[in-house]
Amino acid sequence: MSTTPYAILGLLSIEPMSGYDIRQNLNESLSYFWSESxxxxxxxxxxxxxxxxxxxxxxxxxxxxxxxTYSITALGRARLRTWLAEPPxxxxxxxxxxxxxxxxxxxxxxxxxxxxRRLRIQQERFAATLKEIERQLRVERREHPDLPYWLxxxxxxxxxxxxxxxxxxxxLAVLQRLKP
Amino acid sequence: MSTTPYAILGLLSIEPMSGYDIRQNLNESLSYFWSESxxxxxxxxxxxxxxxxxxxxxxxxxxxxxxxTYSITALGRARLRTWLAEPPxxxxxxxxxxxxxxxxxxxxxxxxxxxxRRLRIQQERFAATLKEIERQLRVERREHPDLPYWLxxxxxxxxxxxxxxxxxxxxLAVLQRLKP
DNA sequence: CGTGGCATGTAAACGGTTACATGATTTA
DNA sequence: TAAATCATGTAACCGTTTACATGCCACG
Numbered sequence: 001m002s003t004t005p006y007a008i009l010g011l012l013s014i015e016p017m018s019g020y021d022i023r024q025n026l027n028e029s030l031s032y033f034w035s036e037s038x039x040x041x042x043x044x045x046x047x048x049x050x051x052x053x054x055x056x057x058x059x060x061x062x063x064x065x066x067x068x069t070y071s072i073t074a075l076g077r078a079r080l081r082t083w084l085a086e087p088p089x090x091x092x093x094x095x096x097x098x099x100x101x102x103x104x105x106x107x108x109x110x111x112x113x114x115x116x117r118r119l120r121i122q123q124e125r126f127a128a129t130l131k132e133i134e135r136q137l138r139v140e141r142r143e144h145p146d147l148p149y150w151l152x153x154x155x156x157x158x159x160x161x162x163x164x165x166x167x168x169x170x171x172l173a174v175l176q177r178l179k180p
Numbered sequence: 181m182s183t184t185p186y187a188i189l190g191l192l193s194i195e196p197m198s199g200y201d202i203r204q205n206l207n208e209s210l211s212y213f214w215s216e217s218x219x220x221x222x223x224x225x226x227x228x229x230x231x232x233x234x235x236x237x238x239x240x241x242x243x244x245x246x247x248x249t250y251s252i253t254a255l256g257r258a259r260l261r262t263w264l265a266e267p268p269x270x271x272x273x274x275x276x277x278x279x280x281x282x283x284x285x286x287x288x289x290x291x292x293x294x295x296x297r298r299l300r301i302q303q304e305r306f307a308a309t310l311k312e313i314e315r316q317l318r319v320e321r322r323e324h325p326d327l328p329y330w331l332x333x334x335x336x337x338x339x340x341x342x343x344x345x346x347x348x349x350x351x352l353a354v355l356q357r358l359k360p
Numbered sequence: 361c362g363t364g365g366c367a368t369g370t371a372a373a374c375g376g377t378t379a380c381a382t383g384a385t386t387t388a
Numbered sequence: 389t390a391a392a393t394c395a396t397g398t399a400a401c402c403g404t405t406t407a408c409a410t411g412c413c414a415c416g
Contacts, residue, residue, distance in 0.1 A: 002374080003276055004375080004376085007279055010279065010282065010283035010286075014283075019396070019397095020394070020395050020396080030278075030282065031273065032273055033273050033274075033275040033279065033282075034273055034274060034275065034278070034279050035272060036376090037377055037378080038377095038395090038396080038397080039378075039399095040375080040377085041396095042396060042398085043398085046397095066384050066385075066394085066395065067384095067394080067395060068395090068396080077286070081286055084280050084283060084286060084291060084292070085287060085288060087298060088276035088279075088280050088295055089276050090276075090302075091274050092215060092405095093211065093212055093213050094213075094215070094271050095213040095271055096268035096270075096271065097268040098210075098214070099186070099187055099210075099268075100264050101333050101336075102190065102329060103190035103193060103194075103264060103326075103329070104264070104329040104332075105325055105328075106190075106193055106257070106261055106264060107261060107264040108261065108265060111264060111265045112264070112329075114267075115267060115268055118267060122270075145285055146285050148285075148354065148358055149282060149283070149284040149292075150282060152281055152284075152355075153281050155351070156278060156347050156351070159343045159344075159346065159347045160343060163340060164339075167335065167336050170335065171332050171335070174328065174332055175332075178328055182402080182403060184403080199367075199368070199369090200366075200367050200368080216404090217404065217405055217406080218367090219369090219371095219404070219405060219407095222367095222369055223369085246366085246412050247366080247368080247412095272376090272377090
């Protein structure tokens with residue numbers, strides 16, 4: 001089985017939400033480590049419901065828009081737990097920037113340095129986003145029992161970003177010395 | 181167009197080689213940033229040849245096994261160069277370890293810490309591999325004009341590995357304090 | 361001479377993204 | 389009531405991995 005349904009089960013284990021919310025959550029607090037498209041989420045929700053791992057929540061309030069909220073079942077929780085125990089697959093390495101850098105000598109002057117410079121800028125922006133997410137989590141989810149785990153993931157993001165920024169500084173210096 | 185053919189063009193821009201060699205190279209010196217399967221490589225070689233971006237090399241020596249070496253054409257080199265200039269696509273984020281850590285509270289005690297511990301061990305081994313690759317490159321390709329670029333890619337690998345090792349130390353400490 | 365690894369190749373299945381379609385609800 | 393956006397859903401396409409098939413060549 002793909003890991004998509006487990007990502008969904010995981011989010012639903014935190015709190016009931018709709019397919020739309022799931023997408024939202026992934027693209028906000030988890031964007032740097034996971035993502036899903038709607039084309040994956042809705043069919044997966046169907047299958048999960050058919051397998052009794054999640055259940056649709058009856059909408060009481062009329063305030064909500066036309067939307068279907070799901071909650072995880074006991075069975076779903078159990079299934080999620082066994083999946084959590086399996087050693088995670090390493091993600092297949094496909095870093096286009098590094099590929100381009102590897103063949104960088106062939107590129108026109110300045111091209112490769114441009115890529116690296118853009119990376120550094122991205123990472124700067126990204127570092128700010130991470131800080132903002134952390135602040136928000138610490139305020140809005142102050143007492144949430146999952147919070148320590150979320151902060152761990154976040155700190156991995158921070159570590160990676162800082163590493164990339166350090167590296168791009170060095171790389172730019174090297175590239176500078178190389179060309180002229 | 182997919183990036184697979186460009187990865188192939190890139191390797192052939194360094195020196196002529198066969199499909200088998202291409203796979204070998206990717207799984208050795210580039211394994212941490214790129215990979216391809218045979219099921220991708222051979223069809224891609226066909227298409228590249230049809231497009232006159234690469235050309236089969238006539239085997240002079242009879243010593244070689246049944247194998248087809250290819251070399252990049254001038255057209256291929258030009259195509260590669262324009263691709264190098266395009267800003268690289270960021271790889272879609274799909275880090276299963278982080279996903280499992282994010283939902284880590286639900287896991288049985290020790291499970292998540294186990295994942296992190298395994299990561300640390302992997303990274304230790306990996307750091308050694310990187311050192312070995314660097315040593316080898318500095319000796320065997322001492323004068324190669326591409327060497328500085330390869331070392332840059334390598335140093336990104338080192339940076340990442342060290343970051344992950346630092347992070348796993350911290351994460352393990354946090355997880356320790358969390359459970360009991 | 362036959363076994364094992366080298367080398368090439370292909371078909372099928374899979375996972376995922378993209379693009380599109382559709383309606384419902386809010387807001388201007 | 390028109391426009392914007394929320395929300396769900398699906399079909400087609402694409403890239404990739406996997407599994408399998410096959411023959412060649414070296415070596416014991």
